[in-house]
Amino acid sequence: MPLERFGVSMNRELLQQLDQAIEEAGYANRSEAVRDMARAFLVNRQWEAPDGEVVGTITLVYDHHVPGVVAKLTALQHDAEPTVICNTHVHLDHHNCIEVIVARGAAEQVRRLADRMISARGVKHGQLTRTAVQQ
Ligand code: NI
Structure with a gap:
């Protein structure tokens, strides 16, 4: 160019x-x-922009012993409007897991997925990192 x-x-x-x-x-x-x-x-x-095409990385730290948290986070990803491109799970210690989810789609939908995952019971810390493809 x-x-x-x-x-x-x-x-x-x-x-x-x-x-x-x-x-x-x-x-x-x-x-x-x-x-x-x-x-x-x-x-x-x-x-x-509500319909802006973006990529978001959602990082979650949670205690997998909290009843229902794993099923909840899995269901949210299956039902998500933005496409979940990949998901990495690491067992940090006896209680804690870290999960990194890469989602691509409309900004509002990626934000909503992140909000729902971060606010899920058992999630101790969560963060959405915002990026998009640029020239
Ligand atoms: Ni784990």
């Missing part, structure tokens, strides 16, 4: 802070960092 160049005006202090953060983050140059910022902005917009 051909690259386009454009100029950006900003005050010196903001630019100095930006350059310092870019260097700390390990970017090779300012352009690479600005491209990632543009993608992050667009991914965010996709998640804000």
